[in-house]
Amino acid sequence: xxxxLQSGGVLVQPGGSLRLSCVASGxxxxxxxxxxxxxxxxxxxxxxxxxxGSGATTYYADSVKGRxxxxxxxxxxxxxxxxxxxGAEDTAFYYCAKDAGPGIGALPGWFDPWGQGTLVTVSx
Amino acid sequence: DIQLTQSPSSLSASVGDRxxxxxxxxQGISDYLNWYQQKPGKAPKLLIYDASNLATGVPSRFSGxxxxxxxxxxxxxxxxxxxxxxxxxxxxxxxxxxxGSKVEIK
Numbered sequence: 001x002x003x004x005l006q007s008g009g010v011l012v013q014p015g016g017s018l019r020l021s022c023v024a025s026g027x028x029x030x031x032x033x034x035x036x037x038x039x040x041x042x043x044x045x046x047x048x049x050x051x052x053g054s055g056a057t058t059y060y061a062d063s064v065k066g067r068x069x070x071x072x073x074x075x076x077x078x079x080x081x082x083x084x085x086x087g088a089e090d091t092a093f094y095y096c097a098k099d100a101g102p103g104i105g106a107l108p109g110w111f112d113p114w115g116q117g118t119l120v121t122v123s124x
Numbered sequence: 125d126i127q128l129t130q131s132p133s134s135l136s137a138s139v140g141d142r143x144x145x146x147x148x149x150x151q152g153i154s155d156y157l158n159w160y161q162q163k164p165g166k167a168p169k170l171l172i173y174d175a176s177n178l179a180t181g182v183p184s185r186f187s188g189x190x191x192x193x194x195x196x197x198x199x200x201x202x203x204x205x206x207x208x209x210x211x212x213x214x215x216x217x218x219x220x221x222x223x224g225s226k227v228e229i230k
Contacts, residue, residue, distance in 0.1 A: 035219070037168075045160075045168065045211055047219040059218060062125075095167055101158075101174070103215050110158040110215065112179065114167035 002026040004096050004115035011121045016086050022079040022096030022115050030054070030074040033099035035108050036081050038092040039117075046092075049081065050099065050108045057106050063089075086122045093117040126150055126214050130222035136230045143199040145225045147212035152192045156216040159188055159197050162224075163208045171210075172197065204229060 007021045020036070035050040049070040050059045058070050069082040079096050095117045101109025127150040137143050147157065155175035160168040170179045172188035175195060185200045199206055207229055212222040 044224045045162075045213075045221040047213075047221065050219075061218065100170070101215070104156070104217075107217070108215060108219050109156075110170055110173045110213070111160075111168075112170035112173075114169070117167055 002098065002113055004098065004113060006094075006096055006115040006118045009119035009121070011123060012086055013124055014087055014122055016122070017082070017084040018086065018120065020081040020083065020094055020096075020118055020120070024077045024079065024098070027098070029072075029077040033103075033106075033108060034070075034072065034079045035097050035099055035111060036070060036079075036094055037097055037111065037114070038090075038094045040089075040092045043092075047108070048094070051079070052106055059107065083120070086120075088122050091120060091122045093119050126153060126217050126220055128212050128214055128220055128222035130210075130212060130225050132225060133223060134226040134228070136228045137202050138230045139202055139204060141202045143202050143206075143227060145197045145210055145212075145227075147190075147195040147197065147222050149193045149195070149214060149216075151216075153214045153216035155191050156214055157188075157190065157195050158213045158215070159186075160211045160213065161206075161208045162211065168211065199227075202227070202229070 036048040051070045096115040097111035100112040103109035129148045159172040162168040209224045
C-alpha cells in the first residue's frame with residue numbers, strides 16, 4: 001500500500017524556521033516526483049513546491065520562493081520542506097503528495113495519494 | 125498563473141440527486157484538469173484525472189468532462205458519503221486549484 005506519513009503539528013514564532021518531513025512507503029520513492037500543498041484553516045488548497053525523483057529539479061509557488069526549500073533523501077524515502085521567515089500567512093495544514101501523473105515536461109501532474117497533513121501554526 | 129473558478133461555491137441537494145460543479149480556467153488548458161474530494165478533517169483524494177478519467181477505486185457515479193477552458197464534474201446520484209468539498213486542479217502550468225465547492229445534503 002502506498003503511504004505517506006508526516007511529522008506532527010508545530011507552533012513557531014513569526015520570523016522563525018521549521019522543517020517538515022514526510023516518509024514514503026509502498027512505492028519506488030526515487031522514481032516519483034513529490035509535492036507539498038498547503039491549506040489555511042477553512043480555506044482552499046494552494047500548491048507550494050515540487051521536486052523531481054532525483055531531486056535535481058525543483059519548483060516553487062511565488063508566495064514561498066526564496067523562503068522555502070524542498071529536498072529529499074532517497075536513501076531514507078524522506079521528503080522535506082525547510083521553511084524560513086515564517087509569517088502568519090503561512091499558518092496552514094501542509095500536505096505532502098505523490099505526483100502520480102505525467103505532467104507537462106517535468107511539471108507536476110496529479111497528486112495521489114496525500115499524506116495526512118501537518119498543522120503549522122505561526123504565532124507569538 | 126492560471127486561475128480556476130469553480131461554481132457553485134456551495135450547494136445543497138437530496139440523496140439521489142444529480143449534482144454538477146463547473147470549473148472555468150482563465151486560459152485554455154487542454155484536458156490537464158483533475159478533481160479531488162476532501163472530507164472534513166481529511167486529506168484530499170484524487171477522483172478524476174485528465175478531465176474525464178476515473179481514478180482507481182472511485183465509484184462510477186462520479187464523472188468529469190470538458191476541455192479547453194470549461195470543465196464539469198458530476199455526481200450522478202448523490203450519496204450521504206459524498207458530503208465533502210470538491211476541488212479542480214490544473215497542470216498545464218505550475219499547479220493551481222479552484223476555490224472549492226462544498227456539497228451538503230438537503
